[in-house]
Amino acid sequence: xxxxxxVFDTLRELEGMGRTLKRFDIPSTVEFPATNVWVSExxxxxxxxxxxxxxxxxxxxxxxxxxxxxxxxxxxxxxEGESYHRRERWSGQFTKxxxxxxxxxxxxxxxxxxxxxxxxSLPRAEADKPRKISVKSE
Amino acid sequence: MDETAREIQKKEAETPxxxxxxxxxxxxxxxxxxxxxxxxxxxxxxxxGVDEKSLDITLExxxxxxxxxxxxxxxxxxxxxxxxxxxGDYQRVFTLSEEIDRNKIQATVKNGVLKxxxxxxxxxxxxxxxxxAEGIGGVMNxxxxxx
Numbered sequence: 001x002x003x004x005x006x007v008f009d010t011l012r013e014l015e016g017m018g019r020t021l022k023r024f025d026i027p028s029t030v031e032f033p034a035t036n037v038w039v040s041e042x043x044x045x046x047x048x049x050x051x052x053x054x055x056x057x058x059x060x061x062x063x064x065x066x067x068x069x070x071x072x073x074x075x076x077x078x079x080e081g082e083s084y085h086r087r088e089r090w091s092g093q094f095t096k097x098x099x100x101x102x103x104x105x106x107x108x109x110x111x112x113x114x115x116x117x118x119x120x121s122l123p124r125a126e127a128d129k130p131r132k133i134s135v136k137s138e
Numbered sequence: 139m140d141e142t143a144r145e146i147q148k149k150e151a152e153t154p155x156x157x158x159x160x161x162x163x164x165x166x167x168x169x170x171x172x173x174x175x176x177x178x179x180x181x182x183x184x185x186x187g188v189d190e191k192s193l194d195i196t197l198e199x200x201x202x203x204x205x206x207x208x209x210x211x212x213x214x215x216x217x218x219x220x221x222x223x224x225x226g227d228y229q230r231v232f233t234l235s236e237e238i239d240r241n242k243i244q245a246t247v248k249n250g251v252l253k254x255x256x257x258x259x260x261x262x263x264x265x266x267x268x269x270x271a272e273g274i275g276g277v278m279n280x281x282x283x284x285x
Contacts, residue, residue, distance in 0.1 A: 026224055029145040034223035038216035045213040049148075049186035049223055051250035076173055076182060088169040089184055090146050101219065116186035116250015119211075
C-alpha cells in the first residue's frame with residue numbers, strides 16, 4: 001500500500017467515525033442503564049452508564065449472543081423528618097439484555113467499571129467466526 | 139420510586155457555560171436528587187465518567203456551579219450499532235439560599251456520583267431552605283474529596 005493511500009484511509013476512517021456519531025439520533029428516553037454498543041468483525045464493546053452503583057452489586061452474564069446486566073441502584077435512605085426536595089435520579093432493580101450480532105466467547109469477556117461507567121469487551125466466539133475457504137487451482 | 143418507570147433521559151444543558159469551554163463537546167445536565175435534612179441540604183448528581191480530578195465546583199455569591207469534564211471514549215475500528223446516550227461534559231447551576239453556610243459545603247465523588255453536603259447555618263435552622271436550578275456561571279473553587 002502506498003503511504004498516501006494509508007493517509008487517505010485514515011482520513012476516511014476519521015470521517016466515518018464522525019458520521020457514525022452524528023448519524024444516530026439518540027432516543028429521548030431509554031431504559032436504565034443507558035447503553036452504547038460498538039462492534040467490529042470479531043469483537044464488541046458495550047459501554048453503559050451506571051453511576052452510584054458498586055461494581056460488586058453488578059451482575060454480568062453472557063449466553064451465546066446475548067448479554068444481560070443486572071443490578072440494584074439504591075436510593076438515598078431517608079430518616080424521620082427528611083424529604084426529597086427534587087428527585088430526578090432513577091433507582092431500583094434493573095435487568096437489561098442486549099443482543100450482539102454474533103455469538104460471544106463467554107470465557108473471554110472482560111469488564112471494567114470506572115467512575116460509574118461500565119466497559120465490557122466481548123470477543124466473538126471462535127466457532128462463530130467466518131472461515132476462509134481457499135480455492136486451489138487444478 | 140415506581141419500578142415500572144425505568145425510563146431515563148440524558149438531557150443537554152440548556153445554558154452551557156461559554157467562558158470555560160475550550161473544546162467542542164456536548165454539555166449535559168446531570169440528573170439530581172435534593173434531600174432536605176434538619177441540619178443540611180444534600181445534592182446528589184449523576185455524573186458518570188467524572189472523578190475528583192475532572193470536577194470543578196465553583197461558588198460565586200449565591201450561585202453554585204458544578205462542571206464535570208468527561209473524556210470521550212470511542213473504541214478503535216468499531217462501528218456504533220446501538221446508541222442510547224451521548225458522551226459529553228456535565229454542568230448544572232444552583233442558586234443557594236442565604237441560610238446555607240457557604241464555608242462548610244463539602245463535596246465527594248464516588249462511582250460517578252457527586253454528593254454535595256451543604257450545612258444550614260446555625261442562625262437559620264428553623265427556616266425552610268429552597269434551592270432552585272438556574273443557569274449562570276461561577277468563580278470560586280471548593281475542595282473536592284474522593285471517597
